[in-house]
Amino acid sequence: MEIQTGQETKPLTQRIIDAGGLVNLATYEAAGGYAAARQAITEMTPAEVRDLVKEANLRGRGGAGFPTGVKWGFVPPPEKRSLGHVYLVCNADEMEPGTFKDRYLMEYDPHLLIEGMIIAARAIGADVAYVFLRGEYYEAYRQLTQAIADATRLGYLGERLFDTDFKLHLSIHRSGGRYICGEETALLNALEGKRAQPRTKPPFPPASGAWGRPTIVNNVETLCNVPGILRNGADWYQLLGSGEDAGTKLYGVSGRVNKPGLWELPIGTTIRELIEVHAGGMKSGYTLRGILPGGASTDFLTTEHLDLKMDYGTIQAAGSRMGTGTMILMDDSVCPVAMARNLQHFFAQESCGFCTPCREGLPWLEQLLADIDAGRGKPGDLELLDKNSAFIGAPGNTFCLHATGAIEPLASALKYFREDFEAHIEQGRCPYAPQHIDKQAVEA
Amino acid sequence: MSTEPDVVNALSVQEIDAIEAQIAHLPDRESAAIEALQIVQRARGWVSDDSLHATAQLLGMADAALDSIATFYNLIYRQPVGRHIIMLCDSVSCFVMDGDSLRGRVTEALGVELGQTTADGRFTLLPIVCLGACDRAPVMLIDDQLFGAEQLTDLDAILARFE
Numbered sequence: 001m002e003i004q005t006g007q008e009t010k011p012l013t014q015r016i017i018d019a020g021g022l023v024n025l026a027t028y029e030a031a032g033g034y035a036a037a038r039q040a041i042t043e044m045t046p047a048e049v050r051d052l053v054k055e056a057n058l059r060g061r062g063g064a065g066f067p068t069g070v071k072w073g074f075v076p077p078p079e080k081r082s083l084g085h086v087y088l089v090c091n092a093d094e095m096e097p098g099t100f101k102d103r104y105l106m107e108y109d110p111h112l113l114i115e116g117m118i119i120a121a122r123a124i125g126a127d128v129a130y131v132f133l134r135g136e137y138y139e140a141y142r143q144l145t146q147a148i149a150d151a152t153r154l155g156y157l158g159e160r161l162f163d164t165d166f167k168l169h170l171s172i173h174r175s176g177g178r179y180i181c182g183e184e185t186a187l188l189n190a191l192e193g194k195r196a197q198p199r200t201k202p203p204f205p206p207a208s209g210a211w212g213r214p215t216i217v218n219n220v221e222t223l224c225n226v227p228g229i230l231r232n233g234a235d236w237y238q239l240l241g242s243g244e245d246a247g248t249k250l251y252g253v254s255g256r257v258n259k260p261g262l263w264e265l266p267i268g269t270t271i272r273e274l275i276e277v278h279a280g281g282m283k284s285g286y287t288l289r290g291i292l293p294g295g296a297s298t299d300f301l302t303t304e305h306l307d308l309k310m311d312y313g314t315i316q317a318a319g320s321r322m323g324t325g326t327m328i329l330m331d332d333s334v335c336p337v338a339m340a341r342n343l344q345h346f347f348a349q350e351s352c353g354f355c356t357p358c359r360e361g362l363p364w365l366e367q368l369l370a371d372i373d374a375g376r377g378k379p380g381d382l383e384l385l386d387k388n389s390a391f392i393g394a395p396g397n398t399f400c401l402h403a404t405g406a407i408e409p410l411a412s413a414l415k416y417f418r419e420d421f422e423a424h425i426e427q428g429r430c431p432y433a434p435q436h437i438d439k440q441a442v443e444a
Numbered sequence: 445m446s447t448e449p450d451v452v453n454a455l456s457v458q459e460i461d462a463i464e465a466q467i468a469h470l471p472d473r474e475s476a477a478i479e480a481l482q483i484v485q486r487a488r489g490w491v492s493d494d495s496l497h498a499t500a501q502l503l504g505m506a507d508a509a510l511d512s513i514a515t516f517y518n519l520i521y522r523q524p525v526g527r528h529i530i531m532l533c534d535s536v537s538c539f540v541m542d543g544d545s546l547r548g549r550v551t552e553a554l555g556v557e558l559g560q561t562t563a564d565g566r567f568t569l570l571p572i573v574c575l576g577a578c579d580r581a582p583v584m585l586i587d588d589q590l591f592g593a594e595q596l597t598d599l600d601a602i603l604a605r606f607e
Contacts, residue, residue, distance in 0.1 A: 085471075094576050095573060095574060096574070097535035097536045097574035097578075098535070098536055098574065098578050099576060099578070100577055100578045103577070130469075135482070135519040136519070136531070136572065136576075136585060137576070138588035138590075139588075169469070171469040173478075173479065175519075176478045176481070176516075176518070176519045177517045177518040177519035177520075178516065179573060190478065191475070193470075193475040193476055193477035193478050193479075193513065194513065195512060195513055195516040196517075211471050252578065253579075254537040254540070254541075254578035254579055255540050255541070256540070256541070260578070260581070296535065296574075328536055328537050328540065329540070330540060331540070334540055338539075339536065342534075342535070342536055342539040343536055345534070346534075346535055346536070
């Protein structure tokens with residue numbers, strides 16, 4: 001089987017491409033918008049919606065790749081829970097360094113997210129929904145606010161949707177900052193107006209989440225995939241993918257390429273195609289050395305991995321994670337030690353401070369990397385980095401996976417670019433430094 | 445010590461209305477803490493001890509409890525800032541795209557380092573984590589406007605827009 005002529009191939013971005021920018025309510029409706037929400041509420045039971053999304057094999061696009069329909073099924077059925085709200089929360093806290101996909105969807109097609117949330121709410125029986133939005137995403141806030149007002153005016157949100165008993169109250173929480181808010185239980189604490197410290201699991205949010213009520217947290221891109229699945233079915237969705245995973249993916253490339261950007265492509269597109277075709281290849285004079293495939297908290301890959309498909313299983317088998325699917329490229333002008341230091345600075349700063357290995361360990365690693373980068377490294381430092389990375393990064397030594405994510409790029413940098421670390425220590429200086437200085441002098 | 449505590453402490457009608465509108469979306473008043481602090485900050489530039497106290501009163505919580513929240517979040521300012529906030533991305537994509545040079549140009553143009561406010565109170569310069577615009581790296585945010593590398597070639601012209 002293959003995709004039929006006339007069927008959608010870019011369910012996330014085609015409307016944006018056609019509109020040449022913002023898709024407003026009229027444009028969204030003209031393109032068949034909100035018909036899927038109507039269908040989910042008036043023609044399908046919640047279980048049917050969940051089963052369809054399960055069958056389509058939609059996996060979470062926030063980075064973890066957990067099957068969305070399965071997650072929805074973890075909400076206890078009405079007869080097994082006390083009376084009260086069920087919450088749907090959209091994780092729109094996009095703070096993974098190198099990631100710029102959810103902002104695009106919210107700024108240009110906010111109704112797609114809203115429709116996805118209506119359908120998800122139907123699937124889990126939620127009556128209240130929140131978009132947990134990054135504080136710095138001002139334009140996304142403006143567009144979502146307008147879209148929520150428009151959707152409410154036409155009866156897509158609020159009471160008695162499509163003349164049924166189904167209701168949905170949707171509002172936006174503007175975050176006060178901090179990367180840890182992307183962790184789903186920390187996000188729930190922030191939503192409750194508290195410090196964003198991760199919670200112990202279990203209980204997991206579907207059983208006890210926001211304000212102790214059943215709660216599902218889904219990423220923006222995940223939710224934006226849902227209306228298309230309702231419109232076109234599970235078989236169509238599976239055919240969209242080019243590997244073992246289903247659907248399309250918003251892939252991005254940043255770094256020294258000719259055309260950095262974001263593209264909706266079949267999930268499973270190879271890294272090589274992303275870099276060489278869509279991103280236009282490396283800029284003249286620069287050679288690719290390292291790839292962070294899905295954000296700052298994913299392990300480095302190298303040029304030997306270019307022909308791998310960007311899907312969950314393939315990238316995991318190569319020792320990394322697809323993560324958010326927006327890759328960051330390290331070229332030969334970038335010092336791997338300095339890049340590792342930059343990454344550890346981020347993770348050290350963004351630790352919520354609750355667990356000792358993360359709070360104390362990450363700044364300690366950053367300092368050691370700074371010393372090596374500045375030419376103050378000593379023999380044995382790399383072994384010290386290895387040992388402490390293994391300890392700090394081991395899942396279970398900390399409450400959440402922040403420190404684990406922090407160690408992924410470091411441990412892999414130590415593996416793939418070890419000669420660069422060694423050169424710093426042996427030469428007592430950064431071998432890249434003169435190059436940087438020369439380049440700046442030329443630019444000046 | 446404030447000479448007119450009642451006047452200084454009072455939240456404006458607009459601030460109270462905006463905070464109450466947030467509370468309406470939530471099951472209890474304290475849950476609006478982060479939103480409330482940001483509403484007050486948008487009106488006043490930053491959250492002083494007096495503002496914090498007034499906000500805590502409105503939400504029915506202790507000052508210390510609200511302060512523990514205020515000090516956790518980097519977008520909430522517990523000290524005065526300039527009229528405009530410049531947030532310079534220091535995360536990995538901007539680092540790779542020579543964000544250090546942009547930082548050098550910005551600090552030179554402003555005459556202040558990261559974390560400082562210009563003497564005329566016009567700009568506060570802060571580092572920020574990835575702004576989600578890595579295809580335009582290096583990037584920075586001035587108040588609510590995002591600027592990418594292609595625009596930042598003429599830094600002076602951009603800064604001149606913010607008086």
